[in-house]
Amino acid sequence: MKSISKDIFKKYQAQTFPYPSLLEVEIAEGSYITDVYGKKYLDFIAGVSSCSIGHSNMNVINAVKDQIDKYSHVMVYGEYIQKPQYTLAKLLAENLPEKLSTTYFTNSGTEAIEGAVKLAKRINGRSEIISCKNSYHGSTHGSLSLMGNEQYKAQYRPLLPDCNQIIYNDIKSLEQISEKTSAVIIESIQGASGFIIASKDFLKKLNSICKKNKVLIIFDEIQTCFGRTGTLFGFEQTPIIPDIICIAKGMGGGMPIGAFISSWKNMNELTYNPKLGHITTFGGHPVNCAASKATLEFILEKKIITEIEKKEKLFRKHLQHKKIKTITGKGLMLSIDLYDDHHTYQLVDNCMSDGLLLFYFLFNKKSVRITPPLTISLSEIEMGCSIILKNLNKLN
Ligand SMILES: Cc1ncc(COP(=O)(O)O)c(C=O)c1O
Structure with missing residues (x-):
């Protein structure tokens, strides 16, 4: 699969952010987005809380x-x-x-x-x-x-x-x-x-x-x-x-x-x-x-809402680390609050390299957003959290 040139994207499509992640999407299904190179990403962003029941439901x-x-x-x-x-x-x-x-x-x-x-x-x-x-x-x-x-x-x-x-x-x-x-x-x-x-x-x-x-x-x-x-x-x-x-x-x-x-x-x-x-x-x-x-x-x-509390608890259980100050939010609208702005960027970038999509907040540079599809499975939550923990360990 041939990639659309990043230069063409940047030249003809209006941009408002200097550093977009440039993930080039091929297909999205359930809790995953796959890029044009065949790399599969577990999606903890869900189009910034939009893809609530998974991609391509x-x-x-x-x-x-x-x-x-x-x-x-x-x-x-x-x-x-x-x-x-x-x-x-x-x-x-x-x-x-x-x-x-x-x-x-x-x-x-x-x-x-x-x-x-x-x-x-x-x-x-x-x-x-x-x-x-x-x-x-x-x-x-x-x-x-x-x-x-x-x-x-x-x-x-x-x-x-x-x-x-x-x-x-x-x-x-x-x-x-x-x-x-x-x-x-x-x-x-x-x-x-x-x-x-x-x-x-x-x-x-x-x-x-x-x-x-x-x-x-x-x-x-x-x-x-x-x-x-x-x-x-x-x-x-x-x-x-x-x-x-x-x-x-x-x-x-x-x-x-x-x-x-x-x-x-x-x-x-x-x-x-x-x-x-x-x-x-x-x-x-x-x-x-x-x-x-x-x-x-x-x-x-499908009574999706009855599962939300259990999923939140699983996130909170796994996301315990000395680099995490606190977890705020409710349900599947969670924020990992770190101590340092640089850690936020490093964590998001490194998790992306490891196949996990996380995102930022507009007014809060010390926190990382977790808003997966509500249909995310317990094992996908565990998998994503282990990628986060692995990359928190690498932060200096
Ligand atoms: C709380 C809240 N209000 C309003 C908006 C604006 O919605 P839209 O981007 O669809 O215009 C957003 C989008 O992120 C939002 O999160």
Whole structure:
């Protein structure tokens, strides 16, 4: 098999990162990616939490094929009745609390965030959106305005006005929330900062302050959905039932789709004055909705979630080493925290040479991400951990 020239890749395909790993993919199946040279990699990244039920899952493939044989794109979002969309929306509602009954499908996570923030403004007519320091909600201008890291924002200012930040897990900073605030957006496990879990006390206080001031709570479940942390959605492990949730990544089983979900009454705000409150051409693409429905059904029918805790425990049991400071996160959203930035890069590089894919965090240079497919087997976990331990031993 001939490799595509790295020079052609770098010249014609826009790059935003100076040191991509340049793995040239030939095929991906289950928990493995094989490159064009025939080298097989155990995948502990899963497309950054996206390939939740393994690569090339047959249920997803068949759903995609069945749908594409019938029709692909037919019309902009919401105009025609398309079975893959409404059946997925219904299945989501059946697996969510009553106040999260109505789904708007988008193309991506960041578009779901944009839609959710617009919706919040329509619901209560306020403009302030509060997010958390070190949060990541996407890369379009609205989502970027919410991002909790100035380094990635400074060059793109001016951004959205009235976006302010609180400190994640800092109860005192919740005092910033007021009756001027439209919504607080939060991740139940902060992704880009290295899988930090929101404390119950912090969330309880957040809930009560928001209730008191009639402020909406938006949960960014883009990385935690479907099942990654041991429940279908992350909020199920918190004291909060959000007013709006945003989902994407793992909901597509490897296909691109996102959604924001709220009550029917709230969503109705987008239908008048002005109508067409959020417009998307390809959002809720029928092929991707079919893939997402197959993904959710697979997770529910095969009871994938019941295995997550056992798999987390196995990771934690094996990943004990003097070079590891701690393991943070929940379920199959785990972070190995090291003492030294250089160790992070060495570990990821050396594990890749040994056939194991690990990845970094956007805002945390001392940690290494582990987000394998939820379908990973116990023996694959053991194999991957032994590669990690071997390479931790080599670090100086
Ligand atoms: C928590 C969170 N929110 C939002 C996004 C943005 O999603 P997308 O890349 O699909 O736009 C991501 C992507 O990594 C994410 O992890």
